[in-house]
Amino acid sequence: MTVLLRQLQAIADELLGRGLPAPADALRRARFRPDPPWTWCERCGVTMQERACRCRTRRAGDAAPEWIVRLGAHAGPLRSWVVDVKHAGWESMAETLGAALGQQLLDCGLISRGDRGVVIVPVPSPWLRTHTRGIDHAGAIATAVARACTVRCCTALRQRLGATQVDADARVDRIARAQRFSARRRAHRVVGKHVVLVDDVRTTGATLAEAAAVLRLAGAGRVTGAVVSVKD
Numbered sequence: 001m002t003v004l005l006r007q008l009q010a011i012a013d014e015l016l017g018r019g020l021p022a023p024a025d026a027l028r029r030a031r032f033r034p035d036p037p038w039t040w041c042e043r044c045g046v047t048m049q050e051r052a053c054r055c056r057t058r059r060a061g062d063a064a065p066e067w068i069v070r071l072g073a074h075a076g077p078l079r080s081w082v083v084d085v086k087h088a089g090w091e092s093m094a095e096t097l098g099a100a101l102g103q104q105l106l107d108c109g110l111i112s113r114g115d116r117g118v119v120i121v122p123v124p125s126p127w128l129r130t131h132t133r134g135i136d137h138a139g140a141i142a143t144a145v146a147r148a149c150t151v152r153c154c155t156a157l158r159q160r161l162g163a164t165q166v167d168a169d170a171r172v173d174r175i176a177r178a179q180r181f182s183a184r185r186r187a188h189r190v191v192g193k194h195v196v197l198v199d200d201v202r203t204t205g206a207t208l209a210e211a212a213a214v215l216r217l218a219g220a221g222r223v224t225g226a227v228v229s230v231k232d
Contacts, residue, residue: 020084023096030077034100035070037108045070045202045230063213064205065197065225069108071101074201074229082200082228089135097228098144098198105196106149110224113150117221119190120146120153123199123211124181126161142198145226156187156195156218157211181211183218191219202227 021029040047045068072078081097084090105111111118122142130136139155146153159180195215197208202225212223 020088020090020093023090023093026077026081026093027096032072032077034104035072037104040068040070040230042067044068044205045225045227047073047230047232063209063216065208065212065223067108067110067224068202068208068230069101069105069110069224069226070202070230071097071104071228072230074203074231078229085140086133086135086137086200089133091135091140094135094137094140095144098141099148101141101198101226101228102145102148105145105224105226111149111151111194111196115149115151115194117192117194118149118151118196119156119193120149120151120196120198121156121190121211121215122153123197123207124155124157124159126159128161138199141200141228145196145198152189154186154189156184156190157181157214158184179210179214181214183214187215187218190215192221195220195223196226197223198226200228202230 020026026032035047039049043064074082081090081093085094085097106113120142122136122138125133125136125138143153160182197211197215199208202208208225208227212220212225215223
């Protein structure tokens with residue numbers, strides 16, 4: 001049934017989604033393959049070949065996730081797919097990328113299939129933004145991650161409406177303002193768990209750090225970040 005629903009969604013995307021192709025066709029035409037495990041910095045997700053990374057040693061008080069898992073750099077076809085998922089409502093591609101991200105988590109050895117000690121948590125968008133776009137992009141990706149890994153998915157966070165992160169210069173201002181994320185009532189499900197925090201893109205890392213800090217306050221045992229792409 002799940003396969004049939006994905007096929008129907010792909011057909012709907014192609015017919016109604018501004019000419020978007022079936023995800024399998026898009027991946028095949030681009031000859032896309034996820035990056036081999038740990039060819040990026042495990043702390044910030046940046047491609048190791050791009051620059052020497054100094055993120056391997058965790059600093060005291062650092063709120064960032066302990067590990068970052070990704071599919072690839074935020075460039076080329078992967079960047080285009082991420083943008084179309086968010087702004088063109090390409091839900092079937094969100095599911096395809098989420099399934100690949102789930103497999104990447106398994107291949108990286110950070111979680112095991114069916115592990116009851118793992119909870120997948122999407123980075124939420126403000127309700128108004130989700131309503132306007134017509135898609136909860138991180139939620140769709142996270143649901144597919146959880147399905148691929150056969151673990152629980154929980155919308156444990158909410159985000160207030162505010163500015164969207166665009167570059168590193170915005171980080172200081174964001175931290176100075178009131179906290180964007182808060183825990184929902186169902187956040188009790190993360191207590192003592194290994195939480196995998198899922199988003200579409202990591203840019204400066206501020207969003208993942210802020211969300212991870214709230215999850216730890218809610219009782220999460222440890223937090224891993226899982227993103228489709230990372231801006232090098």
